[in-house]
Amino acid sequence: NVLLGCHRSYRSRPTHGIGKFKYLLPKEVPKKRKEKVQMKEIDAGTEYHYGDVNIQMTSYDLCLVEHFAQYVHRLCNRLSIRVNESYAMPTKTNEVLFMEEKGSKMQLDAVLTTHQRVVQIRGLSSTFAPILLEIIQSSQPEGVHLLMKQHTEADFKSRLKSRPELEELLAEMS
């Protein structure tokens, strides 16, 4: 009798679908693998806006460059300039060999690592751009190179790794 008397939440019953909750959660879009590049604005006529501007900072000293990049990022936040991305380029390692000619030929090695950080900005008005440049330049630490340039596709591609196997297969196919 106990078994016959249980009330299943069948379709005709008002309790149908009583435990469902997934419809309440936000929809998850499946992630796309490919990144889209082209999000560029062109300099308009009357109101001058720069499109995507890259501020690239390079140095041998890692802490210095990172702290400077953080400073620039926070500065842009405070000045309500939209920061698209703030990323690091892969570090380049240089080996410096000294050839001493006195007596025996000795090779003194030194290993130098070059670090680069990029802060990408959008919507910089051209009346404000020189002021920003001056602020950043005057707070530039010693040993850090600063470069401000417009974002191009080549810059974007330089971040991606080339896939030699894929290129070989494509070459074979065509």
Next chain:
Amino acid sequence: SAAAQRPWKLFGAMCLLRLPRITQPLEKMEEEMAALMEQIELEKSHYSDHEIRKLGEEEHLRKMKESSYDEDEALGKTVIMAQDLEEKWEQKFLQFKAAPRITDADKNNDRTSLNRKLDSNLMLLVKQKIGNQELWLLPQVEWQPGETLRSTAERAMATFLGDHIQAKVLGNAPYGIYKYKFPSTIRTENNVGAKVFFFKAFLQSSDLSQAELKADHLWVTKKELGDYLKLEYLKKVNQFLLD
């Protein structure tokens, strides 16, 4: 009508800045903080490869002195000890001489040279004749119809320093404006006064050997501006100067 445009004479002036070459010295609190942080980091950090190697070799040496077992093994391996490397690096470091932060021009207080005050911005001031007075001003030149104000400012720079200046003008918009009325003796209906528009430029190269048309020029910092410029002019100029 009174609301009609009163004809003002327009001038374009250029504020040429030489950027600082060194960082400014830290304040007392900053220095204490930096020292404290360094000490904390040193105490928290791990040994680097070089230090581990050095410690291992010192242990080795101690063992060799106490007991003569390891002599045959050790001599074959290490040709250059970590200690030797350190001594070599020390010697190299002693040979290196950094450039002086306070240059000769600082000691002589020679304000016409670009080599002084390497840690602050230097501005160009020239002596110009306005009306019948000789005044120290930022180089300015009158605007001619048909050219932009920025090119007026560039022309002002070129007249005082020659054409071969490598300076980067910041933006097309002026940074500040100073307007003054002529004294009532010269003032007429059509010639009420003058407006001076200031532009900023950064000096790219510090090699001015090819330039110098006028001898009365000075390179001054923001604090020293007060010695040369008039009050009202100084107020307007100070508004757009960062330091």
